[in-house]
Amino acid sequence: MSDTLPLSIINNRRMDRWLAFQPADRSVRLAVGKVEIGQGVLIALSQIAAEELDVDVGRIDILSGDTDDAPDEGSTSSSQSIEVSGRSVRLVSAELRARILGRLAQRLNCAPDDLSIEDGVFLQHGNPTGHDYWSFSAPEDFAADVTGTATPKPPAQYRVVGQPVPRRDLIAKVTGAAFIHDMVRPDMLHARVLRQPSRQATLTALNEAAVRKAARGDIRIVRVGDFVAFVGADETAVQRAAVAAPAHATWAGVRPLRPEQQEAAWFRDQPADDRHFGDPPASAEGEIVSQTYSRPFVAHAAIAPSCGLAEYRDGHLSVWSHTQGVYPLRNSLADILGLRRDQVTVRHAQGAGCYGHNGADDAALDAAIVAMQMPDHCIRVQWRREEEFGFEPVSTAHMTRLRAVLGADGRPVDWTAEIWAGSHVQRPVFGGHMLAHEALPNRPGAPKANDPSEANGGGGTRNAFPLYDVPAKRVIHHLALETPVRTSSLRGLGALPNVYALECFMDELAERAGVDPVAYRLSFLSDPRARRLIETVAERCGWAARGPSATGKGLGLAWSRYKNKAAYACVAVELDVDREVTLRRVWCAADAGLVINPDGARNQLDGGIVHAASMTLKEQVTFGPDGIASLDWDAYPIMRFSEVPEIDTVIIPNPDQPTLGMGECTFGPTAAAIGNAVAHALGVRIRDMPLTRERIAAALVG
Amino acid sequence: MRIVLTVNGQPVNVEVDETTPLLDVLRNHLGLKGTRYGCGLEQCGTCMVLIDGEPCYACAREAGTVTGRSVTTVEGLGTPDKPHPLQRAFLEEQAGQCGYCLSGILLSAKALLDRNPNPSRAEIVAALDRHLCRCGTYTRIIAAVQRAARMGAHA
Ligand code: FES
């Protein structure tokens, strides 16, 4: 039992915000604020409710992400869904069950312990009572506030939680319409947007006749300030208009990007908010070792360009979005459009996997702006591929310099991580801007540099503190006041570049000390859960038989505990380096405490490995005079079928430990394990991602 | 121009400009939303359909070039009530995260199994390599195609 209520419950106290019994089909309505972004969260939350209520999981009818009908749980991010929302659903379901059974016990004049529930049907000493949830629950059960006083089931009694229950959304996705992109509404019109080439650019001329001619169909051109949209019933025509429009538009005040700004090192000379965490400056004596590692700007690069639908009818704005947070989006839309919050409803509809703050919210604002100009139509904005690559918020370039003072045994006695990066989160609640807002007459001032607090895992500082037993540790974070392009959250924020730095540095220190890298790590790591993972992976990958270095074949290993408080993962990678890197095999062990759905968890762990490998080996957003220059899949290649290694993942069972979010936990360790394996294969270290053919050639030349 | 073609076994005719992408014809004129827009550049594979049994990108294919041809979309494989063995195999393997890439991949997999009922892993990878999956579900997708082959999905 927990002492404090989860934030989700504190913000949504009434039971009826969460649960309802629907007699018509004997189902249970579960409303949650977290949304499906491909991570399988909805089936996991359904399992938790089914478990505590003792109903078949098939009866759970889940409603997620709806500002009218579902609770406010902020954003779906940072592996928080199961930790926070899951705990809330568990407490709420256990409490409703206890409350209803308590009333039934009174009615039957028996002890609550005499009662049990089988698939929603109430039994007394195993015999039918003639009552069930649907007949016996009463309005009073739902009008009450959740107190968090009921005791959920002990894990040993779980029947549904911990089982690989299949997801329910996949059937639609493999047979037909399933996504926001596929929605059809009455009076629907298609729209495309002409984007401002950069913040503060103003439109001085637009040859509308030329755009109309290119459209070869009926379009309406909607202009609000420097925001321009092409709208019509024929999607093909508005698409043609949007493709042609940039050539017919003239802008003033465009801020061109320069290629040097695309490198992490650029941040070293930029004005920054300098923040210090941890122990005071070092006085330790010993040999000093320092190395610098970096990752460039990278894109979410969702497989589907963003889409948003909006309609303004009778003074009310209804919006559909694949946003990570319907409430924060509703608040931003209301503020920007000058509406009261109760005049705006935002509903979640599924999009492609987002991995963070991508263009979803921006597409919703685009649609809303047009809808306000064209009431009584549903406006569907579909971003183009080059628009997604060119205008979604990207993840900031990030440079980490590590400095260790070594003791006589070759282990660090003092540790400093110094970080240069832009903001890792620029959602509007963090002081960032929505894209089209910058084109409107009421455009905002300069965005604020900001990052999540340390209590929330930090942004640039995420995973910067090593969990090794080092007597003194500190982090210095230079949070750049400005970024050349909009930056925001992407899977794990600073964790990937920081773990890459930390775990590559560990191998470098081990080599210096003349000690095997795994033995070196274990020699000053006391966390038993971490040790167990490292030992498990070392065993599975045949670490003991690791060959000599510089043969072209590499084996590398790395681990981390995401945010230093969520799930643990250890990853080993076997690869070949010829002119470029070919991944052969990956071994992974993870410990996330109680796992709700092991099949879904494994899917996320493996997906994180592939995503991180792609980022480490291939990905970089490039800049040109006209803005972001990597605008298609040729310019921004990602990992493909033919490049994917065999992956062997085990989840260490730990059902008595609290559930830890695991969507991001393989991310940093995969990057660093690849870095270490490449160094092992080459006999030379590459410290700047991505580890491309060019970087390998340069490293070999020395 | 009037375009006459066969879609999922049914004869259809639509009145469109001949340069309209087949993707728009399928999605907007015929309401078949399972064929998805990802890039419009023949780079990602989310729009893959079969034209006379061959996998083709629908995004850059002009409608005028498919007149008289036979097009198969994911809706033509099976329905939620009566899924095709390939669709069943993908569900049984839970081969998907967001799922956006899957409908196109299913069609490339169908073409593969139709001509090679027992493909090796390497043959599956080669047949699917035009498709991107940003969620990184590749390994499961390969396993799903192998499962479908065992189920006799070509039948
Ligand atoms: S949409 Fe056709 S290949 Fe990407």
Ligand code: FES
């Ligand atoms: S499952 Fe999301 S892109 Fe493949």
